[in-house]
Amino acid sequence: MLLPRNTSSILALRTHVQQFTPLTDAEWQGLEPHLREMTLGRKQLFAEEGKRANLVGFVLQGSLRQFYTRDGDEKTTYFYFENNLVADYISCLTKQPGLLTLETLEETRLLVFNYDVLERLCGEFPAWNTFARKIAEYIAIGLEMRLVEHLMYSPEERYNLLIKSNKTRILERIPQQYIASYLGMTPVSLSRIRNRLARSA
Amino acid sequence: MLLPRNTSSILALRTHVQQFTPLTDAEWQGLEPHLREMTLGRKQLFAEEGKRANLVGFVLQGSLRQFYTRDGDEKTTYFYFENNLVADYISCLTKQPGLLTLETLEETRLLVFNYDVLERLCGEFPAWNTFARKIAEYIAIGLEMRLVEHLMYSPEERYNLLIKSNKTRILERIPQQYIASYLGMTPVSLSRIRNRLARSA
DNA sequence: TGTGGCTCTTTACAAATGTTAAGAAATGTG
């Protein structure tokens, strides 16, 4: 479902982009005409396993989860909330069919554009190229930290790290089964760990 | 230990860089004057935990491992071989003290340059900015796949995936205790898994 | 507001990995 564009939404995205690198009005105008609003109901798909992704979204309201499927079993690996960009980044980069699915957790409103527009802007404007570089660097740092957490800490320690982190949105808004998956354990195991912690506290 | 520069080494690096994006001679000359050769003996450090990193290396000969330390316990998370770039990427990007250590596994010869040179080139030449972007994207893709492997597969399955992968250099050249760490398990556990596999084969 | 479905917890049991320690094997170094 596509809606007309909204000025304050567009400003929110521009502000987000400019947290990575400054943009002149002219540079911004390279992207703005390609933006459109989209609203998805609960449990609808923003990207689907097996399909080549070319859509980037900026979450205005709502949330999504990212999961990989194996033998019909879903492994949730990431969550997206307001004021963040969401995409099957790997499929956009490689132009290969995606391995993951992006599903809304609630009714979600997004500002969207096609990844190939950004790719074209990277060739036309150094500023957009720098933005794309900074985004990639930001993603790489996040992934490295997350991988290290898995290599260095036990499931119970990872849950404690999540509690002490500033990712409270995850704990507040995400069903526990998905948090368990995100932390690399089963829902049963997370329930046990929570029980242990509650008793000792 | 620094040695005079060597033409074929420099060509090897240029070839590697150009696998990410094409460069004119003029663009390449932005980097070349800043290259120098370095040779490290076995078990010497290329980057050290707690120190801010600013060095990028291109491995000409030899290999390194990357590890994080926790309570005196080392967790090896990555290996670097010939014809690959090595750096404490996060420390270079964030300009914060590094969390990891890079140690040679054998006598290693590298071509090195300072990261801030590359950063400057990103501002001067769009081609170098694109190179930095492609590198970041390449790293992000690798990290995402590695994280997913940990979230979706058991230690034994991860060992099987490593065997079936094209990362044979790891299995051939890396001590098993480090491979175990890389796979997120103890050396004892890896030895057991190998034993099980050998019996069933 | 009631009802069906989804989510979380709890239990018992199975399976895998972690821990510790000792010995065998391999490797690096003088």
Add this chain to the structure above:
DNA sequence: CACATTTCTTAACATTTGTAAAGAGCCACA
């Protein structure tokens, strides 16, 4: 080439997590 060191294997035991199943609690939606 031989010794010292490091690495790998094996074993026994402890701990943790996974699995399956049942019930309680909560939420969404009609």
